[in-house]
Amino acid sequence: MSVFEDRFRARYGASEVPVPAASSALIEQLLTHKSVRAYRPDPVSDDQLSAIIAAAESAASSSNLQVWSVVAVRSQATRDALAECAGGQVHVREAPLQLVWLADLARLEMISTALERPNAALDYTEMFVTAVIDAALAAQNATAAAESLGLSTVYIGGMRNRPEEVAALLGLPPKVFAVFGMCVGYEDDARPASVKPRPPQSVVLHRERYSLADQQAGIDAYNAAMAAFYTEQKMNVRGDWGIHSSKRIAGPETLSGRDRLVDALHALGFSLK
Ligand SMILES: Cc1cc2nc3c(=O)[nH]c(=O)nc-3n(C[C@H](O)[C@H](O)[C@H](O)COP(=O)(O)O)c2cc1C
Known part of the structure; x- marks a missing residue:
């Protein structure tokens, strides 16, 4: 059985599933995705972070508005506080890097205000949804990129449990919302996750x-x-x-x-x- 066939069947937890003839190295890698909740303390380098962010920025963006941002948190104190906000999730404390993905309408507000142009559309649900979509697309590219570098991730929707506290911790201005966090680091092989x-x-x-x-x-x-x-x-x-x-x-x-x-x-x- 080829590596692709193996991974395709594992993705569906089934040995019977028909395996398509079309495949690629990227799809082969995507099929191995698994959320990891046990990390070694080894840091994620700035070079790795920069490569991951370039992948994130390569995602499509609605009308190229780029209504997303991300905060990279390495500080143990901030990670501990974010872990508490997210319901005490231990992996948020443990992973050396926490990426908090933001729906960000503040940048466009600042730009349009400086240009002395109206920006009333920012007050509509449509623009909020646009920003959440932008953040999610960027984040998923980042996950795939991190995994291709041998790193692991897990999304942290718990970041929405106490949004105002997360915003205060990260210094978010009005019109910026933490959609979810993302642990990034090396999986602790002693506590391995499985493909679901x-x-x-x-x-x-x-x-x-x-x-x-x-x-x-x-x-x-x-x-x-x-x-x-x-x-x-x-x-x-x-x-x-x-x-x-x-x-x-x-x-x-x-x-x-x-x-x-x-x-x-x-x-x-x-x-x-
Ligand atoms: C937006 C989003 C938020 C999530 N939030 C959490 C979370 O707060 N804590 C956690 O341990 N896993 C979280 N997850 C991970 C999911 O539980 C996981 O992706 C799902 O169970 C499928 O497992 P897999 O990613 O290993 O294939 C989140 C996933 C997504 C996409």
């Missing part, structure tokens, strides 16, 4: 028209694959993927404080009209 299976393509790929009903067989297969994965990984997850995901959306109390996100965004200067 994904739903079969029949769940996510629709041809010409969307269908919910056509997804059921794939969802059933994925539930079985994830139940096996949870057991194999000795993860403390009861039931299967559907049950696990349903618990996560049960109500506002399951959102780790993010049920008040709209209020937080208003406080941070986003009108969301």
Whole structure:
């Protein structure tokens, strides 16, 4: 079996899945992605950071507005404080570098104000969504780039648990919001992570028209694959993927404080009209 076939099957946690004839070194690398939550203290160099940021900046940007930024945090004290904001996640303390990805409308506000031009569109939800998309696209390029350098990452959505505190810690001006953090560092081989299976393509790929009903067989297969994965990984997850995901959306109390996100965004200067 080729490396590509091996990785393709591992991605779906299935030996039966048909492997496509099209492949590339990039796809082969993307197939190995795994979130890592155990890091060695070895630092990420400034050269590595610069290469990662060049990859991030290579992402597309809506109308080339570049409404995103990123704060690179190496300070242990700040990482500890960010870890607390994110629900006490130990890997945020542990990873030597935390990249906090920002939806950033402040830069355009500053530029347009200096040009004495109106900028009322910044107050609309559309511009907020645009900035979140820009930040996410840049961040995912950064993840792939970091992994290609032998580094590991994990996104930290917990950064949205207490947005105002994160903003204060990082000195964010109004109209800048931390969309998520990202641990970057070298995986501790003594505590390795595994590639987590994904739903079969029949769940996510629709041809010409969307269908919910056509997804059921794939969802059933994925539930079985994830139940096996949870057991194999000795993860403390009861039931299967559907049950696990349903618990996560049960109500506002399951959102780790993010049920008040709209209020937080208003406080941070986003009108969301
Ligand atoms: C936007 C975003 C936020 C996430 N937030 C967290 C987080 O706060 N803590 C964490 O341990 N993992 C977090 N993750 C990682 C997901 O749990 C992980 O990507 C998912 O379980 C799939 O596993 P994999 O990345 O290993 O394939 C986040 C992922 C994304 C995309």
